[in-house]
Amino acid sequence: MKLYEYMAKEVFHRYNIPIPDGEVASSPGAAGEIARRLGRPVAIKAQVLAGGRGKAGGIQFAPDPAAAEAAAGELLGSTINDLPVERVLVEEQLSIDGELYLGIIIDPASRGPLVIASARGGVDIEEVPDRDIIREPVDVRWGLFPYQVRSITSRMGISGRVANRFAAVAVSLYRLFRREDVILTEINPLVISGNDLVAADGRLTTDDDAAFRHPEVPDTEERTGIEEEITDLGLSYVPLDGSVAIMANGAGATMATMDILEHFGARAMNFLDVGGGADGEKMIRALELLARTKPAVVLINVFGGITRCDEVATAARDVSRRGVLGDIPLVVRLVGTNEEEGREILREAGIPAHSQLLDAAREAAQLAGGNVGGGGDLGDTR
């Protein structure tokens, strides 16, 4: 889960990483009040989970409380990269003597935390040339030590008090990374302000799968109503921009289904991953929710492994019996674990079922009005 900047900074603060003095506000008046308390020029920062916020005008500066109130008034209620601004962070403007970058991510290649540092902070790390980026994997058995950070700062070309402060921040950030189940965190820029370092901006993404260990962290995901309800079922839902609703099991199969639909000229409207052995009631509820998105067609593609064909078939039958889908056509492709039992259930319910994904995708695309001709020759290759 991505945390808002102000939440990320609260976490930094708990781990003794210096942050600018400031507070979050959800009204212009409150923003002005915070600026008054700070008693100096402030930055007003839109709290949205989008990159490129600065370029999109999401950060403004105000020399006094009145200007702060005005700037907050402009930002609050506007949208930044299509996301509504509901809160602004009002912070002291820092005197900036330099900008560094510090991040920690989970690195799939080394199967552990990777510290990323650069003396060229303040810009998107993507834009920093590789030779200016230091990467240091961490052995989780022992954690990150100041001596390792000293080797990083030495390669960054920083020394003295700033290097010592950098080591302290990095060690704290690593501790936070592990204890809070973080998968990505960035401090960019980590501002050199006099002899101190301050986390002027912060990104923090926690592991959804570890949320059970952190009941205190509020949920920040920005979801539509349907997404929310499906997530509450413990299933994975992604809204897209086409006209076919897909229910499939497993991320890979879902993506392959979309790829093939696209080949036949149709696009997915959304997809629902019921992988991992979701039970029948959940699937029925999920199909009800999918129907509410009013797709041109619903395509169920299940290659049963841990998901069992009989349970999927039972759900499809019940959905059909209850008329949950209205007049939205249903295309089913069903193979794998308990396939025979599943096909028997569908047969009794009078629901036709494909065994080939190709055929199911073609039919779904056809029903969605796609350009099926384009993929006609594919049928012959197998």
Next chain:
Amino acid sequence: MKLYEYMAKEVFHRYNIPIPDGEVASSPGAAGEIARRLGRPVAIKAQVLAGGRGKAGGIQFAPDPAAAEAAAGELLGSTINDLPVERVLVEEQLSIDGELYLGIIIDPASRGPLVIASARGGVDIEEVPDRDIIREPVDVRWGLFPYQVRSITSRMGISGRVANRFAAVAVSLYRLFRREDVILTEINPLVISGNDLVAADGRLTTDDDAAFRHPEVPDTEERTGIEEEITDLGLSYVPLDGSVAIMANGAGATMATMDILEHFGARAMNFLDVGGGADGEKMIRALELLARTKPAVVLINVFGGITRCDEVATAARDVSRRGVLGDIPLVVRLVGTNEEEGREILREAGIPAHSQLLDAAREAAQLAGGNVGGGGDLGDTR
């Protein structure tokens, strides 16, 4: 540092270890109030850092708030094993279906944490026969896992929900042990109450040397004024019951000095360990404090290593010049690092110095009125 029971339980609670419902009180009225809030029979427990509290009458039971107030009135202001009772813990009385023992200590032999468990809780673990005690060392690289605790509970002969709860408590206690720099913790008894486990009593000793990492923990050491002042100097002071004040460097040498004094019929009144390179000003201040304890004689025994003889000599000279000791005689034994420089300083100041511990101890014992004859033959063995 030893924590009071109520403080230990606060820490347990922070780590999700169940504790009885209750609160600490420092007046009988407050104790009655807590009992009223709890609305059931309570235990009133004197908060003192002494073992054998129960046997000494430090735990009382009260069926109602009035009885609780009365019991608290009896305990507050009394002493348990010579320690004044300033606070009582008022807790719900638990229904007890069984009593277990769980502790974790730093084990010098395995150089790491050692989990100690027994199905025979509720009595001092010293009194439990060895065959009923399970010991399980923990690899700090990975920590304590439930599967390891299951092996412990299986050997304890407990199973089912109680075993699962035991594993959860043990894993939490281990996490607490590591994160809070604990050197000894005990839950005894860990009460089986229905299907739950509750830490009915708790002991927690933290590492003084790690106090810098835990600025939030209040200091509970019960010290005399002088002990407090010497501790504030960063030196180690122990009050005893004899008449010779000892200032020495290093725990081993201090104990050897006491042993020899005792052989000559004198006992230490207190000792001060200035090991580890204490500087001159600290030593002077420490000698001033020692003088306030009114010993019959002050014995300085320094074999300089990291402690330098010249600094000790300078301190002794300044103490003598300023008349800090009044008419308390000073016996000095000084050898080791910078011995020549030290002796020169003492010579100039007119302070005699021994080079043999034997001679210094004999003189000190003599001045303290000890039975020096008893050790007379020792002088011949070297």
Next chain:
Amino acid sequence: MAILVNEKTKVMVQGITGRQGAFHAARMAGYGTRVVAGTSPGRGGSEVEGIPVYDTVEDTVTKHGANVSAIMVPAPFVKDAAFEAIAAGIGLLVIISEHVPVHDAVDIMAYAADGGARVLGPNTFGIIAPGQCKVGIMPGGIYRRGPVGLVSRSGTLSYEIAGALGEAELGISTAAGMGGDMVVGLSFVDLLRAFERDEETECVVLVGEIGGAAEEEAAEFIKTMDKPVVAYVAGRSAPPGRRMGHAGAIVERGRGTYEAKRAALEEGGALVADFPWEVPGLIASCSRD
């Protein structure tokens, strides 16, 4: 022979009394796998589908010589189960459970490295040597024995490919799932290396998907291989920046796109299929070389 498992493999199931554990333990045994035991703390002494249940992994090792564990416990308990298996000397852990916290996976991989154990997963469909041994949740019936090695990040997608191979009468030496999570044990490279050495395997099919850099790393290794590799990568039509169901499919920072992976694999010498059902044809074409 096959890689990692074969007809001598002695499998135990952690979480055998759970709904999934019991179901798939029976399926595995039904397939002919030597499922020697299972564990379920507190349920030791019972049986599931005729398979003896113990409290500890150690018991399954000392009493039955188990050397592979299929881990099917709920996500919060996977770390404990994996550590127990490694400490008990299990040589290969097949972690079926999904939604395992990534920091737990990190710890498991570090401990496995210390303990000399290998890990497939988390979030893997498992591993199958057709006709010999099935450790996982895949539908065994679709796998025919033969000369093709199959390695995949995704379960259902690999079934799709296995099904297509079967219809083309192409058999499989071993099909292994790496697991779909951000941090998994054995990598494409580890498994490709094993297939390169395996006598039964003549060529390898790699099934990838967008996100991460695992396919790019595999592409580098393929350059050094003697055996031909056919690849398929899912996610060509996926919009960038959306989370596609699991953490391994995060597309971000310009890395891990379909185009990047396809280009790297082709440069590495792999034949890349546009659709799952093209894979058998490409195998035939490289066998003709």
Next chain:
Amino acid sequence: MAILVNEKTKVMVQGITGRQGAFHAARMAGYGTRVVAGTSPGRGGSEVEGIPVYDTVEDTVTKHGANVSAIMVPAPFVKDAAFEAIAAGIGLLVIISEHVPVHDAVDIMAYAADGGARVLGPNTFGIIAPGQCKVGIMPGGIYRRGPVGLVSRSGTLSYEIAGALGEAELGISTAAGMGGDMVVGLSFVDLLRAFERDEETECVVLVGEIGGAAEEEAAEFIKTMDKPVVAYVAGRSAPPGRRMGHAGAIVERGRGTYEAKRAALEEGGALVADFPWEVPGLIASCSRD
């Protein structure tokens, strides 16, 4: 020869720019020890008493072949310093600093075991092979070279014994301090074993104190030794239950009393002295055997 250090040992000092570090680095060098370098993060490039200072331990290893480190940094930084030394491949760490948090010591010992390094301390006076190498804070002048091995938990007490040996014209092969803390690296047993193997050593003096069980463990090992052992244990007059200056001297739970230690050592075959100055006489008596 001696144990652990000798005239070829290349010593570096961590914390060499500190008050104690600078003082004792000069003392060690003055004794004839090959003090090849020191470290002080941020002070690299300078010199202390003619000894070159670097930012990292790695530099002292690659540029000067340092193989022993004397750690003299403030307690909160000891863990970092020790890990750095172990990671850099230093073979013996002599941790002089006291007040090191015990959990830090625990971690250091575990990492040292992983990294193949040995540790004396924390809170040790160090180790000296008289006339060859001094790594520590002991007054070098009191040590005469000879056939007696000396091992102690306490610094000043071991000086006392070394001084008594010297006055009796008995020399020392090596004198090593285990460190006075609850958790230390090399134990009495480790050091006795080294002395048992050392050709220069003919007998060993063990200096113990009340608290803990290290002397009892040593007593078990002494039973297996060929070389005679003379022991002295401090703390006979100490009241039980008081903390005697450091954690190693906690007397509690009925273990580690003077009586228990003395009885164990005597049962193990050691001659036990009542007072430090009796040690030379006991050595003479066992040499006559």
